[in-house]
Amino acid sequence: MLKIFKKKKEESKPKKEEGPITETATAETTTEDNSDAGSSSQIGQRNDIKRVIAVISGKGGVGKSTVSSLLASALLAHGYKVGLLDADITGPSIPRVFGVSGGSMGKNDYGIIPRRSRKGLKIMSLNLFLADEELPVIWRGPRIGGAVKEFYSQVDWGTLDFLILDMPPGTGDIAITVLQSIELDAAVVVSTPQDLAFTIVRKALHMLNKHEVPVLGVVENLTSGICPHCQHEVELFSGGGIRQWCEEKQVNYLGSIPWDAALSYCADRGQIDNYYPEAVGQMVAAFLAALPAIEDNK
Numbered sequence: 001m002l003k004i005f006k007k008k009k010e011e012s013k014p015k016k017e018e019g020p021i022t023e024t025a026t027a028e029t030t031t032e033d034n035s036d037a038g039s040s041s042q043i044g045q046r047n048d049i050k051r052v053i054a055v056i057s058g059k060g061g062v063g064k065s066t067v068s069s070l071l072a073s074a075l076l077a078h079g080y081k082v083g084l085l086d087a088d089i090t091g092p093s094i095p096r097v098f099g100v101s102g103g104s105m106g107k108n109d110y111g112i113i114p115r116r117s118r119k120g121l122k123i124m125s126l127n128l129f130l131a132d133e134e135l136p137v138i139w140r141g142p143r144i145g146g147a148v149k150e151f152y153s154q155v156d157w158g159t160l161d162f163l164i165l166d167m168p169p170g171t172g173d174i175a176i177t178v179l180q181s182i183e184l185d186a187a188v189v190v191s192t193p194q195d196l197a198f199t200i201v202r203k204a205l206h207m208l209n210k211h212e213v214p215v216l217g218v219v220e221n222l223t224s225g226i227c228p229h230c231q232h233e234v235e236l237f238s239g240g241g242i243r244q245w246c247e248e249k250q251v252n253y254l255g256s257i258p259w260d261a262a263l264s265y266c267a268d269r270g271q272i273d274n275y276y277p278e279a280v281g282q283m284v285a286a287f288l289a290a291l292p293a294i295e296d297n298k
């Protein structure tokens with residue numbers, strides 16, 4: 001006989017995930033950076049963010065967070081004022097790769113003060129609020145969208161030339177909610193050369209089209225690697241049709257990043273901003289060259 005287990009009633013449980021992050025998760029306030037601070041109604045008021053650029057993949061694990069971090073660091077190295085918002089709420093990795101730790105977040109009358117990397121990149125991530133970075137965040141799409149929106153509007157970003165948004169992976173509920181939560185100026189799409197990956201990444205391109213977000217271009221990650229034994233360059237995936245696809249569809253090909261052990265070494269040690277090979281230089285040059293067309297169409 002089938003035993004039917006009644007689900008325990010959960011309605012009476014307090015919903016822990018409700019309430020603004022900026023109020024519930026900020027452990028401490030500080031007077032740092034608020035010499036001209038006003039009332040709490042001034043939260044986000046002095047933000048002057050010139051461009052919000054999303055980095056998106058559609059497929060998980062292709063290097064979206066890595067490309068977001070490299071792009072933000074390279075723009076900073078070019079002298080731009082840059083912020084990096086980790087919208088990958090359930091799998092945040094940005095603070096770690098920049099060697100920035102969490103704990104109590106400072107707040108002034110203009111909002112939460114973002115953390116600064118050693119080189120001055122402004123960073124905001126849910127991981128910065130967690131006492132233990134290994135704690136999982138089990139939230140549904142609307143809550144995640146809400147958190148990203150707060151990280152955009154309730155943070156004292158100040159003046160930025162670029163706010164880079166490391167999007168959540170996938171093209172489902174969570175990514176769509178984030179797309180709807182923040183007005184984006186453009187998006188950079190990341191894929192590996194593998195046909196399987198790029199098929200899924202194309203879904204992200206369709207999603208961006210549907211939401212009328214201009215695509216700045218595609219970055220191909222993990223194109224090739226140097227064999228540590230014979231020092232020969234090896235292709236890591238079959239496929240390799242992305243550049244041609246970009247030409248056919250008149251989408252900018254922003255360059256390729258090879259697999260490089262030095263990159264993961266820097267990321268693991270919180271020093272991704274020390275990784276600046278030629279491939280990254282070429283990517284940022286192509287990115288900057290593609291910008292005017294997007295801005296002219298605004």
Ligand SMILES: Nc1ncnc2c1ncn2[C@@H]1O[C@H](COP(=O)(O)OP(=O)(O)OP(=O)(O)O)[C@@H](O)[C@H]1O
Pocket residue numbers: 057059060061062063064065066067088091093168169221222257258259260261263264267
């Ligand atoms: N070109 C590269 N060379 C060496 N390691 C890389 C490279 N690109 C990415 N990695 C490593 O691969 C792993 C996955 O990269 P990353 O976290 O950027 O992927 P993601 O697309 O953001 O993943 P998710 O879908 O979980 O958000 C990381 O450990 C990163 O350091």
